[in-house]
Amino acid sequence: MQVYKAFFRIIQKNRGQILIYLVVFMVLALLLTNAYNPPQDTDFTKTRVNIAFINEDDDSQLVAGLKNYLGEYANLVDLPDDSQKLQDALFFRQVEYILRVPEGFTAAMLNGQDIQLEKTIVPDSPSNIYIDLLINKYLNTAKTYVTYLPELTQTELVSYLKTDLTKETEVTVISSDRHSDNAEKSSYYFNYLSYSLFAILILGVCSVMLVFNDTDLKRRNLCSPMRAATMNVQMIFGNISYAVLTWLVLIAASFVMYGSYMFTTNGLLLLLNSFVFTLAALSISYLIGNLVKSRGAMSAVANVFALGTSFLSGVFVPQELLGPNVLMIASFTPTYWYVKANNEIANAVSFNADTLQSIFTSMVLVLAFGIAVLGVTLVLIKQRRVEG
Amino acid sequence: MVINVKNLVKRYGDLIALDHFNLEVQEGEVLGLLGPNGSGKTTAINCILSLLKYDKGTIDIFDQPMTPDAYHLKRDIGIVMQNVAVFNELTVYENIDYFCGLYISDKQTRKKLVAEAIDFVGLNDFSKFYPKKLSGGLLRRLNIACGIAHQPKLIILDEPTVAVDPQSRNNILEGIQKLNQQGATIIYTSHYMEEVEQIASRIAIMDKGKIIAMGTNEELKKMIKSGEHINLELLNPGDLDLAGINALPHIISAERRDHQLVIKSERGKNNLIPILDHLKDQQIAIGKIYSEPPTLNDVFLEITGKELRD
Numbered sequence: 114m115q116v117y118k119a120f121f122r123i124i125q126k127n128r129g130q131i132l133i134y135l136v137v138f139m140v141l142a143l144l145l146t147n148a149y150n151p152p153q154d155t156d157f158t159k160t161r162v163n164i165a166f167i168n169e170d171d172d173s174q175l176v177a178g179l180k181n182y183l184g185e186y187a188n189l190v191d192l193p194d195d196s197q198k199l200q201d202a203l204f205f206r207q208v209e210y211i212l213r214v215p216e217g218f219t220a221a222m223l224n225g226q227d228i229q230l231e232k233t234i235v236p237d238s239p240s241n242i243y244i245d246l247l248i249n250k251y252l253n254t255a256k257t258y259v260t261y262l263p264e265l266t267q268t269e270l271v272s273y274l275k276t277d278l279t280k281e282t283e284v285t286v287i288s289s290d291r292h293s294d295n296a297e298k299s300s301y302y303f304n305y306l307s308y309s310l311f312a313i314l315i316l317g318v319c320s321v322m323l324v325f326n327d328t329d330l331k332r333r334n335l336c337s338p339m340r341a342a343t344m345n346v347q348m349i350f351g352n353i354s355y356a357v358l359t360w361l362v363l364i365a366a367s368f369v370m371y372g373s374y375m376f377t378t379n380g381l382l383l384l385l386n387s388f389v390f391t392l393a394a395l396s397i398s399y400l401i402g403n404l405v406k407s408r409g410a411m412s413a414v415a416n417v418f419a420l421g422t423s424f425l426s427g428v429f430v431p432q433e434l435l436g437p438n439v440l441m442i443a444s445f446t447p448t449y450w451y452v453k454a455n456n457e458i459a460n461a462v463s464f465n466a467d468t469l470q471s472i473f474t475s476m477v478l479v480l481a482f483g484i485a486v487l488g489v490t491l492v493l494i495k496q497r498r499v500e501g
Numbered sequence: 502m503v504i505n506v507k508n509l510v511k512r513y514g515d516l517i518a519l520d521h522f523n524l525e526v527q528e529g530e531v532l533g534l535l536g537p538n539g540s541g542k543t544t545a546i547n548c549i550l551s552l553l554k555y556d557k558g559t560i561d562i563f564d565q566p567m568t569p570d571a572y573h574l575k576r577d578i579g580i581v582m583q584n585v586a587v588f589n590e591l592t593v594y595e596n597i598d599y600f601c602g603l604y605i606s607d608k609q610t611r612k613k614l615v616a617e618a619i620d621f622v623g624l625n626d627f628s629k630f631y632p633k634k635l636s637g638g639l640l641r642r643l644n645i646a647c648g649i650a651h652q653p654k655l656i657i658l659d660e661p662t663v664a665v666d667p668q669s670r671n672n673i674l675e676g677i678q679k680l681n682q683q684g685a686t687i688i689y690t691s692h693y694m695e696e697v698e699q700i701a702s703r704i705a706i707m708d709k710g711k712i713i714a715m716g717t718n719e720e721l722k723k724m725i726k727s728g729e730h731i732n733l734e735l736l737n738p739g740d741l742d743l744a745g746i747n748a749l750p751h752i753i754s755a756e757r758r759d760h761q762l763v764i765k766s767e768r769g770k771n772n773l774i775p776i777l778d779h780l781k782d783q784q785i786a787i788g789k790i791y792s793e794p795p796t797l798n799d800v801f802l803e804i805t806g807k808e809l810r811d
Contacts, residue, residue, distance in 0.1 A: 337600070
């Protein structure tokens with residue numbers, strides 16, 4: 114295992130530079146992740162809108178029922194039926210909605226005729242839609258009864274309406290239990306991890322490859338009785354060990370920050386996704402390591418490649434905010450599919466065949482990138498050996 | 502036979518680097534491969550080691566064909582490259598251990614061999630040093646230790662003393678002689694004729710990809726007409742009659758360099774008395790007289806018409 118041991122001695126000799134990158138990335142990732150506040154969209158509080166109810170019809174039970182129903186969800190404000198005072202009330206936001214029940218409304222409703230309620234509203238107020246929905250719900254239910262049970266008395270109709278409309282369906286928001294802050298933050302951390310991984314792997318792998326690809330050392334190694342295949346296997350084994358070690362260090366931070374969340378399905382999928390990405394990043398680093406000729410080029414490529422793919426693929430800026438052309442270009446990098454899978458994992462509140470298929474498709478694509486690039490690298494190495 | 506190269510041809514485009522190159526190396530000898538820069542020494546070595554493809558010819562090592570996959574042959578070959586090939590990230594000890602480990606897998610054996618190699622090249626005080634901390638001479642010694650640590654039967658040293666101070670050079674040359682005494686067959690390439698003369702039991706002189714002369718030091722010098730060189734330091738060389746000296750019998754050439762008169766005469770002919778008489782007749786006073794035997798440079802010069810260091 115001479116080559117394998119030499120691999121880690123070279124890494125060890127370059128540990129200063131690698132550690133600086135690792136520490137800076139970890140600190141930045143921790144700071145940025147903790148500074149990130151996901152939108153608080155999980156709580157819901159009902160608001161009561163101030164409305165005025167003016168009845169020009171008879172004091173029928175149907176109108177009274179409507180008024181009572183609206184009173185359960187809105188504040189009924191008593192206002193005199195004076196056009197000027199009503200306008201003032203709207204202007205000063207004393208009320209946001211004025212409902213006027215026209216004369217003959219009850220009779221028209223009971224006979225199944227079409228009749229319009231009149232409303233005066235504050236323009237562009239979202240409350241209008243809410244009140245419209247309540248009114249429509251009441252009247253549509255009433256109309257249904259009138260159409261299919263025309264023999265119902267008004268008292269029975271109002272009674273039925275009251276019973277029906279007081280029924281509530283219990284809604285359990287599953288995401289409020291599991292779609293926690295951790296999901297959002299861990300997804301952000303794991304997205305950012307792609308940048309760190311790329312930079313650290315390119316630096317480490319290139320440092321070693323630069324040494325082993327030195328013409329004199331290469332020729333000297335070729336004079337030895339160790340087979341080229343054995344050397345390559347040891348080299349690849351060294352690369353994989355280094356990549357896994359880097360991955361372990363980086364994910365260890367996620368366990369510290371997100372604790373038990375990392376043992377949930379979401380957490381485990383994030384880990385799996387990052388591991389698959391590590392293999393692809395390693396493969397690309399191996400290719401770059403075989404292409405660069407100097408330490409200067411190595412640092413430049415590490416920064417440009419890691420930053421470039423991160424910006425394109427939505428590591429720093431969410432993919433939703435990126436243009437279609439940018440995303441199209443980004444889709445030719447594994448980082449894009451890695452970030453996409455991360456986002457899907459973080460957003461998933463339950464896992465079914467569809468969500469899992471999409472996530473695993475992204476992972477397979479990342480892996481395919483890795484295998485394809487490794488294939489190109491091995492061909493390149495062989496080509497160079499033949500030419501030499 | 503340790504090495505048998507027949508009709509080796511290597512071309513780089515239109516340039517013929519090796520032109521029907523032939524070489525035979527017997528067990529236990531030190532073969533000096535001497536030639537000016539660009540004569541094809543390193544190309545020949547690279548072909549012998551299967552580091553370079555060649556266009557024509559055969560190469561046998563230990564009576565078996567040498568190929569890139571002849572790992573069993575490579576096990577018995579030690580190579581010291583012209584350029585120092587060591588890991589800057591590994592210490593002296595680790596470097597020797599790395600290269601020795603490519604040949605020897607047993608840890609205990611390797612430990613012993615590495616210690617012996619360090620001792621052999623005299624790097625005991627530097628075993629924990631990194632190569633960048635070593636002087637040029639020490640670095641060359643490390644390069645040699647890396648090549649010989651596994652105690653190979655055949656050692657090929659390709660210009661191992663380039664840019665090395667005289668003291669380190671002597672250490673290296675003594676070491677090579679010691680390796681030969683221990684039983685190793687050695688091929689030593691250089692463009693320094695003094696080195697080759699000092700250590701080689703047989704010398705092959707190369708030019709333009711061919712071996713133009715081969716034999717022992719004495720055999721090579723017997724191949725040429727010129728004998729000793731007579732050097733005279735003249736105190737008043739103003740009216741020197743150079744044509745008259747050249748006309749004396751058995752004189753090959755007479756050349757004046759400032760106050761120095763260098764005369765090459767035919768081998769086995771003593772011309773000193775007629776020369777002195779001639780100078781006396783011209784009333785030229787002589788400060789010093791000394792004579793030198795012919796060198797390999799004279800051999801090269803007579804065969805090719807140019808200096809070995811051109």
